[in-house]
Amino acid sequence: MKEEFWFKEYHHKGFYISFKKDKILKELKSKYQKIEVFYNEFWGNVLILDGLVMITEKDEFFYHEAIAHPPLFVSENPKKVLIIGGGDGGTLREVLKHNVESVDLVEIDEEVIKASEEFFPKIAAYFNDKRANIITEDGIEFLKKTDKKYDVIIVDSSEPFGPSSVLFTRKFYSLMKDSINDYGVISAQLGSYLFHKNFISEFFKDVKDLFKDSYLYTGITPTYPGGLWTYGIFSKKNSIKDSVWENNIQTKYYNELIFKGSLMSEI
Ligand code: SAM
Numbered sequence: 001m002k003e004e005f006w007f008k009e010y011h012h013k014g015f016y017i018s019f020k021k022d023k024i025l026k027e028l029k030s031k032y033q034k035i036e037v038f039y040n041e042f043w044g045n046v047l048i049l050d051g052l053v054m055i056t057e058k059d060e061f062f063y064h065e066a067i068a069h070p071p072l073f074v075s076e077n078p079k080k081v082l083i084i085g086g087g088d089g090g091t092l093r094e095v096l097k098h099n100v101e102s103v104d105l106v107e108i109d110e111e112v113i114k115a116s117e118e119f120f121p122k123i124a125a126y127f128n129d130k131r132a133n134i135i136t137e138d139g140i141e142f143l144k145k146t147d148k149k150y151d152v153i154i155v156d157s158s159e160p161f162g163p164s165s166v167l168f169t170r171k172f173y174s175l176m177k178d179s180i181n182d183y184g185v186i187s188a189q190l191g192s193y194l195f196h197k198n199f200i201s202e203f204f205k206d207v208k209d210l211f212k213d214s215y216l217y218t219g220i221t222p223t224y225p226g227g228l229w230t231y232g233i234f235s236k237k238n239s240i241k242d243s244v245w246e247n248n249i250q251t252k253y254y255n256e257l258i259f260k261g262s263l264m265s266e267i
Contacts, residue, residue, distance in 0.1 A: 194226030
């Protein structure tokens, strides 16, 4: 019988998510994290960082639409966008659907960009867009040095450990606040509604007072633990609830009703 290989992602002593590795495509240890790519006959190619699912070809749009479109609609006519993380290119793809002038993408690990371009060509398809500027650096170090002001900042990081841990601090959010314009808006992925509730609740309480208007919101993410993902949205001036979504932006799933229907002031 042919030997089978399975990827297992543990979330609780009695629960894990498992994918059969129908074909192992890449395994390496970069300067920052363990990077794995394998093919699963249902989900397509799957990207794993430090043992956690980042994207699958089949369901990545649920997450990338949810993290990208809300801050772009809450901000007024955004032109300058910053993505922190996002090395798989999915968030960049969604941002470029809007009439923006420039998108700086600050990704700490160029090996993630390389693996995404090689194995996820439909997701990592916009790194060479003339409006995209790819920077390989730690997001917090970038913000400490830059004097640029953005209309939108999107924190598309991995989980709050390893290289992403600095992106889940009040210091980082203070730096982001100083790096957005008066009508600027920030979104960030914060974790699983079910498995990371306490962390999200405490972290949101710690940073929300830095902004005039702050909410949590959710969207379904089939291959992330618990199937429902939580994001934070933070606005310097604009009302998040009163934002109006133009209907000329094509999405497969996320929309204004899902966004506004999921807004929470606490979790
Ligand atoms: N959708 C995924 C999730 O919710 O976990 C996130 C995907 S994206 C691949 C996460 C990216 O953040 C990774 O490529 C990782 O290398 C990058 N990253 C982690 N820490 C970072 C930091 N301090 N500065 C910039 N990028 C960072």
